[in-house]
Amino acid sequence: MSRWDDEDFKEQVRTAYLESEPTSETNSEILQQMGLDFEISPNSIRVFLAKENILVKPVREVNKFN
Secondary structure (H helix, E strand, C coil), X not given: CCHHHCHHHHHHHHHHHHXXXXXXXXXXXXXXXXXHHHCCCHHHHHHHHHHCCCCCCCCCCCCCCC
16 A cells, blocks of 8 residues: 555644645655655645645746846
């Protein structure tokens, strides 16, 4: 059974992410730390949170050449 099949695990991930008060600037670091804490790929956490519609997406600056 995958850890992602466990509803308690999913709730732990959701709670840990939201309690960390993510911003677009801190999101990558939070996901890295969560990956270490939960012993799972930060990318799989990112995908899960995106599917849950709670992932804070990074803001990318657009370079404009005038």
